[in-house]
Amino acid sequence: MKGACAVKRDKTETQNQKQNDKQQENQTPPRPLIPSVDKSVDFIKESLGNSSDLVVRRFMINKSPCAVLYIDGMVNKETIQNFIMEALMLEMPPKRASVRRLYEMIKDASLPIGELSELDNYEDLFKRLLSGETIFLLDREEKSLAASTRGWRDRGVQETTSESVIRGPKEAFTETLRTNTSLLRRKIKDSKLRIDAKSIGKMTNTDVAVVYLEGTAQDSVVKEVHKRLDQIDIDSILESGYLEEYIQDAQYSPFPTVYYSEKPDAIAAGILEGRVAIITDGTPDVLLCPALFVNFFHSSEDYYQRADIGTLIRILRLICFNIALFMPSLYIAFTTFHPEMIPSQLLVSLAAQREGVPFPAFVEALIMELTFEILREAGVRLPKPVGSAVSIVGALVLGNSAVQAGLVSPAMVIVVAITAISSFVVPSYNMAIPIRIIRFIFMVLGATFGLFGIILGLIAMVFHLTSLKSFGVPYMSPFAPFVPKDQKDVLLRLPHWGLFSRPSSFVKENEKRTSPSSKEN
Template sequence: MSLFKKQRKNSINLSSFKQDDKNKETNKDLLKTSLEGNIQHVKQQLGNSEDIVIREIQIGKEGIFKACIFYTDGLVDTSSIQNFIMESLMLDINPDQEQMISYQQNVLQVLKGRILAVGDIQDVTEFSSLFTSLLSGDVILLLDGYAQGFTIGMRGGKDRGVMESTTETVVRGPKEGFTENLRTNTALIRRKIKTPRLWLESKKIGNLTQTDVAIMYIDGIVNDKVVEEVHNRLDRIDIDGILESGYIEELIQDETHTPFPTMYYSERPDVIAAELLEGKVAILVDGTPIVLVVPALFVSFVQSAEDYYQRADIATLIRLLRFFTIIIALLGPSLYIAITTYHQEMLPTRLLISLSAQREGVPFPAFIEALMMEVAFEILREASLRMPKAIGQAISIVGTLVIGTAAVEAGIVSPAMVIVVAITAISSFVLPSFTISMSIRMLRFPMMALAASFGLFGIIVGVIALVLHLCSLRSYGVPYMSPFAPFIGEDMKDTLIRVPRWGMFARPRLISQKNNKREHTSAPKPPRDKV
């Protein structure tokens, strides 16, 4: 026999062995006809865990079939199991129905179609699907003599109810926020948008956690390419577990090496509903109240939900204030360092004399002085977040006052530097998004280093590099700085300013490319009836 034939024969034998192993593995995963064998396999795979309830029952008063119910204690509504499954199978079946069931060839379909008074029933034939449903809070029903069963949706248990959002508070507007329950969150969004075009698609991500992830968007408004890209990125995730939406964000974001977030998130249903109406895609993760939104724009992190509930002039004033506080939070200490170190001629004479007198006994240059105060304030901020709520706020206030006063009296820092750092810190709290505030806090330190090295010229170079970096970012194909760069005049109605509601008749052009116009095609002005 030639060498080629030997190799071909060996490869055929090897492939047949692999196919046999695959068939054995597939057969191993399939349910058995023996109910006792299925019960033993479930107990073995779950390690006889005490929270897995296995209840063997007899169907009908005469016990015509032997069955078993599996569920996870704490994840299901036990009263519903008692009322709609066990009573229906054990007590509510009359003798005529028992005789009908016994003569039927497909008993499972009779139980599914006529006996079980529940809504969500799915067939299950594999142990992998059985374990996923069982550990997700579903009820499993298996019958003796059948290699098929049912998964019955009766998820319940204890969870946190709908409460007010703790991170995005508003004076005027809805107070409800998302919870850790995925179905509750999707219901909150559907309560806002009552249209059949609001579509929902689900996935399970995480080899061990099997976390439910939902994708919501409005068909006819959303860009189909964005939806396809979201699916592709989620399908490429190969990880053991997903415990929070931050896992998803880090795995599917556009840019990793950037301090700016390229995915927007919120825990307010009204905010997510507004984003969906603009043509964006929402990603909901079971177990967290934080909902991700793509594509994300820079202006989205400066906007607040309350901007759209106040009058246009008030919202515009507050929004301009936020953009001004971004400049203060980013460049406040840097400008002070640059001017007092290199450009004293820019200050009025009396102010320069006052600052010089304050810094007369300070042994450190302005950069080291600002660096110490910024680091001390960041430590106090993080400590106040980690401490118990009863003492966290008091400790942060007392610590700030005591440290600031003691540092000035000891001559370590000047009073002017304490004022600059305090105003900078307060300005960072004005931004409605915590993630963009974190980005500004991170960038503050390199800007301080540039100011200490090159003065105002270093700050200008840093700002130019920062703007170029922002303009280079994209979020799912959409420019991050849109509508500033590229400049879109029509979309500027909801950026630095907010025009009245009757003037915002178009969606963002680069996000919703299929249906850019809202329901009304023109911009009708409010009626002015004469009295």
Template sequence: MEVENIPSDLATPLHKDIDQTIENVKSILGNSSDFVVREFKIGSTQLVKVALLYMDGMASKMFIQDYITETLMIDLRLTDLPTGNNADSSGKGSSPNQGNVRKKAKWIKPKVNPQESDLFKVMKDQTLANSEVEECKDYQELFSFILAGDSIILMDGYETAFAIGSKDYESRSVEESSSTTVIRGPKEGFTETLRTNTSLIRRRIKDPNLWIESKVIGKKTQTDVAICYMNGIVSDKIVKEVKKRLDAIDADAILESGYIEEYIQDYPHSPFPTVYNTERPDAICGGLLEGKVAIIVDGTPFVLLVPTFIVDFFQSSEDYYQRADIGSLLRLLRYLGFFLALLTPSIYIALTTFHQEMIPNQLLISLAAQREGVPFPAFVEALIMEITFDILREAGTRMPRAVGSAISIVGALVLGQAAVEAGIVSSAMVIVVSLTAISSFVFPSPDLSSSIRLLRFPFMTLAAMFGLLGIIIGAIIMVMHLASLRSFGIPYLSPMGPLILQDQKDAFIRLPLYRLSTRPRLMNQKNIVRENTDKPSPNRK
């Protein structure tokens, strides 16, 4: 059959001629090998030609066989069989299987006879038992359904088709989060399937005020994106701003949540992340209960959370699963690790280059002896070691897991020892770089660690040029930049800048849970009370 009038605009309505519609779909898909067409006829006295369309590998063949083709080819054909003299109520017929078939026909017979009513209405209201049945009227809707894993039913003589939910593509099961691990706490992590991720959230927050809205972003990828928030807790302005930024995205492809993050972040040129991402459902639920908005993207296990503050990157879900004193200690260690990872090489360069008088005599003599054969200044020495370690870390990340960690450890030890023996770097510099590297791994979020890696080099340059004065100047510039940042209208340094005393109970340290009775004040003002729980006291009577 010649293909005529192939629609150039996908908004063109479907053709009444089923053969023409099938040929148009095949041509638009380029006769793709994974496109399946199953043609058959339904009805008993008045046969109607029907075609079932689906993509192999994305739709469930078992579901199609049991709930679509069997229903249409057998059950619907039997609905208008007479139940009087032509069918023996005892189940006996002219053939061994006829009696059983007629028993089944009598049991499923609908109230409406397809011969006396419109076949389309009978199929929609009585025959198709699937909970996901939608009408499809043009090629745009047809491809949006079929390329998502649904099945399409075309009927000859009708311009409207049925879209049956039959998605069954391969997906990863729920596993432990690989980027954020905890000793105590849930081990579940998000997957690449959108509905699995929303179910992990609903499992923890069983409240009807948990609202989830869906969008489709990406002209070519048609990626499903879900916006999740707690109605009555979240600020309406934040929700409106999130929807506005998502609706403004006009891109061909959204392959991962990082695409969304880059489009909606407030300051794309800032080294500090203004959108939080995590694989942990409990961390997302904690943010939702504070009045934040989660953005779930199909195809990635990393869920976005906005607005975001600088303190969020120092907090871990495990802080709330341990005692308050232990959680506070761990959080203070992360703040200490931030300054060590950022400033340790710079301080070493400044002290050994400009401020030798600040170093104790014995230590100064030891450092001078170690650097006696090193041909480079401290800045070049630190630069070489930092770049070398970053290369080793990237190599260990990209290499196969079986050898990645071993190569990183052996490479660091061998190169460090060989560099010291060759007189390229001093032993003290190896210690400084090692301490810096270890400190950069204490943060629950890898995004902040990447920011520190980027800022470390400007601080080293300032220290080499101006000593401790350069470090102070760099710190002032960094704090001024942080104070100017906002995440969806909320100050990035909150609750330190502006200073909010009632929110300090969960900033640098964590007070006991019964003291965390209010939500962050800048997030919303309509539902700020989290709980009214007094301190538990044992009955000593």
């Protein structure tokens, strides 16, 4: 068995090596810059299709032609005017300086820009130019300068719309990567916070940042994150969901193995636990990995309330998770196969309600569940003032009309309503989606095999969950495998002075968070 695994591993490594070699063969070498301002500007214009938003300003420095290029709308024009054009055109260098000497003086002494870099090929030039930087070209010089002058408009830091809280920070990430990294810097003022930059997407060149705490996050997890990101070969990355599909474990599992949030405090808390965050430019949703099953039932607000209140809310979420997952299937199984398990008075009431319903319980539940899913999606897609009204009025009118028309029983409306409300209690949206999918599977099992089918489905689901891993960490940890010292922040939440160690699932070193004796009695 070990020999077969080794052969399979060697075969996979060989295929990956061949794929990497093929990618390297297909990569053309970067084209060097033309040491002529006129020819270089013409080539840039032609490559960009003579785009109207490309601004080219030509001028002379000591009778040497030069040019400044930038993309209108992506730069701060005041920065270009005050710190580039004014510095180059008014502060003249010595007249007898050679071209090379002139270039060195401009690079080292003339441009008061904080971020300045040298370029020697057109691939890097286009990448910087289309990212909002300003390019400086000097005639008869084989290198160019790129000055950071990004200045496009963004919506600023606003209140989160998808993860509302009663107590705690209201700020949310934005679509600008540097704004998001600064929000994390404000939360974690530690010199060990690492922000590794990447560019993914052959056409979009999307900026991606990998954020973690050195010495706290496991080196193996950090390397695995970098490895999976580096293996992505795609032309465009427009949102973090692109990256999630590429780097997640168990591609065909309905359960998410990568956590995401738009709240800086939630991501900062994950980084402090030893996890790795992935920020994608252009989206406010930041990925966090590894992700465990229990993490999707935790909210940042759990740590801002008292420990007893936070514990009560967590238990309530798990109860609602089970209600949202099993209640329709249990109703179908009890009314169809196991009526003896229902109290006599309730059974008589249910039988009287279902007397005029022409469909079996499964079809009845399927109609109501599909109707509610349609209303839910319609409410999300419609404008906010209209969406909430459509959802409420639609549910009331359709539910009442369906009962009066004899299509469904009042008890079924109650079951579907309680199921829907319970699904909204789960704080993570990407965990609520698997609940909606698996609920229909349990409904089929309950209608086919009764309570035995539901139990078999539950066993299969537990087996599947225990087989999952997220970046090498068991998905059901710290339940399976059971880690006693990590139970202090899973179902229960001890007071902050009791959370003296980080979860051992994420860290192997620097586990100590606070001293157990820091709370004086």
